[in-house]
Amino acid sequence: MSEKGRGIGHSAGTHCGAAKTRYSIRQKERAVRKSGEKPTVVIADDESHVRTYIRALATRVNLEVVGEASDGEQAIALYHLHQPDLLLLDVNMPLKTGEQVLKEVRDEFPHAKVIMLSSVADRESVETCLDLGAAHYIRKDCPPEEIQSIIRKTMESA
Amino acid sequence: MNKRFDLKRMLKEIEQDEQVSLKRKDQLSQAEIGRLVDRKQKHGGHNDGGGAGPVL
Numbered sequence: 001m002s003e004k005g006r007g008i009g010h011s012a013g014t015h016c017g018a019a020k021t022r023y024s025i026r027q028k029e030r031a032v033r034k035s036g037e038k039p040t041v042v043i044a045d046d047e048s049h050v051r052t053y054i055r056a057l058a059t060r061v062n063l064e065v066v067g068e069a070s071d072g073e074q075a076i077a078l079y080h081l082h083q084p085d086l087l088l089l090d091v092n093m094p095l096k097t098g099e100q101v102l103k104e105v106r107d108e109f110p111h112a113k114v115i116m117l118s119s120v121a122d123r124e125s126v127e128t129c130l131d132l133g134a135a136h137y138i139r140k141d142c143p144p145e146e147i148q149s150i151i152r153k154t155m156e157s158a
Numbered sequence: 159m160n161k162r163f164d165l166k167r168m169l170k171e172i173e174q175d176e177q178v179s180l181k182r183k184d185q186l187s188q189a190e191i192g193r194l195v196d197r198k199q200k201h202g203g204h205n206d207g208g209g210a211g212p213v214l
């Protein structure tokens with residue numbers, strides 16, 4: 001898929017009526033999704049090399065990357081558009097922080113699975129994200145096998 | 159000579175500042191984060207208050 005197709009380099013839309021119509025269409029699509037289909041993920045990180053790295057790890061655990069966002073607003077728009085099974089979300093991003101995105105997404109989709117990604121993991125940030133409903137919090141510097149394991153376990157959890 | 163001395167002093171100050179900032183950030187290891195996640199899940203996703211200390 002091209003960068004443009006993933007949402008990079010163009011506006012992926014904003015909160016509006018048309019977008020909400022797309023959400024309901026997407027929900028219907030999800031309802032008829034075949035059981036053998038791969039779970040989907042949207043990756044949000046402002047650094048392209050991190051997105052590439054996380055995309056590789058997500059693909060290895062059999063996830064289909066349906067969107068990539070380089071800022072918080074794009075992350076929200078892509079979440080609404082695709083309603084993925086998982087959102088991998090950087091904490092520090094322009095326009096809207098990961099915490100803001102997490103809150104907005106979980107407010108609207110209480111069952112959304114979101115894993116936070118960060119290069120720093122101070123207790124306050126981790127606890128805030130978990131309180132806002134994040135399923136997990138991953139330090140980007142931890143071994144790739146551990147990141148994959150956390151993603152896999154999160155997808156297996158109810 | 160004075161200039162070299164100043165540079166050394168500045169470097170030391172920077173190193174000390176870095177140490178302070180690292181302590182202030184109270185960085186958690188991935189294992190510690192995992193334990194926090196487990197605890198949150200056991201308590202229904204709510205903060206039980208045990209371990210949520212102020213950021214120094």
